[in-house]
Amino acid sequence: MKNKKFWKSFFALFIFGLVGIIFLIPSLFPLVEEQLKSMQNPPDIPLPLLVGLSLINPLILLAVAVLVGLSTAPKTGLVSYLHLWINKQWKGTNVESFKKAIPAGIFSGIAVAAILFVLELIFQPYLPESLQTTAESRSLGMTISGIAYGGITEELLLRWGMMSLLVWGFWKLFQRSRTTPSAAIFWISIVISSLLFALGHLGATALLAPLTTVVLVRMFLLNGIAGLVFGWLYWRKGLEISMISHAFVHITTTVLVSVWFLF
Known part of the structure; x- marks a missing residue:
């Protein structure tokens, strides 16, 4: 019976994450096209097939993250309400x-988006044209992709999978005598998973612009701040609350950008 529940949870969480990957597909076409242009001898393979092949890694990572989370999160006290x-x-x-935690997810997402928007404005004069914020840079398609892939899939990868593993691993390595991990273990894991969350944006950033010091600082700072908040929410409120916060960062950012360029 326990095995059956484990695999039911696995398929439920995996399909949940798969929704995010599906919504990511439209944004992959221009990225793959950009990669092909940068190659001296691009492969003679239809673009849709190349996009399909590019989904293999995210699917494998999602499956691994869901399995790792199911094996470690419940032992550390970390919660997914879908799993429950x-x-x-x-x-x-x-x-x-x-x-009770839903408002925390919504308001934290709005607050993070506002902070990141102000920081983005500060960085703008020092960024190349390809990273300049424009009204078109926050299209409806990009926003939906951010809500679905960022809000669901990235949270499963970085929080449910990576952060849960770090908490469990540090607990077993350094605090084996404790019945639960200490706050310090959670914070160390939040920071590391936040840095990895930021590092996960390196490929997309590199496609858009040369990786100068300013570009890298911006990438790590903006994504790192968001990762810290999402990690804290996962720890204190549950996985789905960090998903809500992540989704509202994308929603609020689109609203802020639209209003900024409207006036």
Whole structure:
């Protein structure tokens, strides 16, 4: 029975993350085209097939992250409400905890977006044209992709998978005698997973602009701040609350950019 619940949780979380990957596909076409242009001898393969092949790595990483999270998160006290629901624990205090935490996810996402928007404006004069913020840089398609892939898939990869593994690993290495990991373990894991979250944007950044010091500082600072907030929310409020926050960062950023260029 335990095995059956494990695999039910795996497929539920994997399909949830798969939704994000599907919404990422439209944004991959211009990225793959850009990569082909930079090659001296590009492969003679249809663009849709190349885009399909580029999805193999994210799918494998998602499967691994879901498995790792299921194996480590429950042992450390980290929570996914979807996982609880699958295991028939969606009742009483768990339901109330989720409902009470939703505003924290929404307002933290709005606050993070506002902070990142101000920092982006500060960086703008020092960035190449390809990284300049424009009204077109926050299209509806990009926003939806950010909500789905960023809000769901990236949270499964970096929080459910990576952060859970770090917390569990540091706990077993350095605090084996404790029944639960200390706050220090959680914070170290949040910081490391936030840096990895920022580093995960290196490929896309490199396609858009030369990796100068300013470009790298911007990439690590903006994504690192967001990662710290999402990590804290995962620890204190649950995985789905960090997903809500991540989604609202993209929603709010699009609104802010639209209003900024409107006036």
